[in-house]
Amino acid sequence: MAPPAPMLPAHGWTGPADGPATLVLHGGGPGCHSASDFAGVLALRADRRHLLVDLPRYGASGPSSDDGPVFTGHARALAGLLDRLDVGPVDVLAQSLGGSVALRLAADEPARVLRMLLIGATPTPGPGIDPAAGARARADYYGGDGPSPEAMRRLIAGLEWHDGHAVPDATVAARYRSSVTPVALATATGGRGAPEDLGPDLARVTAPALVVWGRHDPFAGPEYAAFLADALPAGDLAVLGRTAHHPQAERPDAVAALASSFLDPSRSRS
Template structure:
């Protein structure tokens, strides 16, 4: 099976550690939009910004197997093709679960991870994502006002603060031919990483928005307890997308957790 086209960009200085940036799984999510604010605050850091297959500018993935495993295999192939060695990870929701799968199966690839709002094991409201997609793509189909409501109701704590540019970027990405073809299905089978988490050796900072509707803070605490080197940060006044709503706070966490210690 041919590898899918994976849209990616290397930003920042030409040398130095690489941070792999991975987006969430909602309609129209893609890394350049999801992490735009954080990337603008971290221009001194080298980032590999990736759109997972079926999202953003990437192609389809002809694989209905376990979703996290399938995406992790695609990422490993991309890192090999680019000649990128060990990476740090900055990821949200779906992207964080994919990174956890990669770190469990191929620990030599991942140094440290910051994962935001991810749900790699049962206990979160897994059905909420499916209901959101069905509502967004159902009826008369997607439109910018539906996208604004989705972001305001589920992803941001202060829905009135959602920028129009964010709405438009997500709407455009949600209506590409690939996105429409996989709108409510064909995105891989659900996967439970309970048995994989104890194999994640990379230090991992789990970040949760205090008002995330997809899972309570107690879910994030249990996830941290399942990781050999897990820590937890809870951000108030945020929901499922703190990297977009509060990029300054996420950038500070990334700087303190992912940047190399100058004393080492």
């Protein structure tokens, strides 16, 4: 039996209506969604066209009807959205979960993806990775007294930012609101799809990929970033100091500069 047709994810556009599109995909932490995770980068790249997508079970998207492998299910939903919008091929700017989903899409349908900037993505086991860190973070946030703005601030400060004192109130508020929607609460107790290892498929990713890593990422260290870049046929690596798992939020200027030079190579030479 064929898998069920995926529900189309919630999405929105920023920037000019013409020009090549950059697909923006968020991470998998509680309350993550593309508009919040990449707000600083998007503000610095306001002249570029971006397609912001909330993956199924996140942000404004509904629940997923696909309980199969997590990256494959999300990639199938993305492909359906790109077809519906008649968009492609695209560049990709993605973090953590979103980066692994982009790798799945690029391996299976290489014609859809031009270039990828991948931040903190862990699509396969490797050196320096803590495979249980994400599950612990979700259990800590949704367990005990339950989610709250204070719990969200602790999560971001402890895992996602190197300087926890610098986390803006607006970031905490946006993530908290997104973490307590009915879909988010159901996902917290009902799972996010079956685990998936993309290790055997990374050699099929022919799109140029820049792996961007926070030097102090607690989910996996720079040694994992080097391992991932080496596993990709056209992989490069950039490690940013003074950042943890969300450099696009903590150091948007650095990530925007990398995006400009890597995703827009012709413009960076002009």
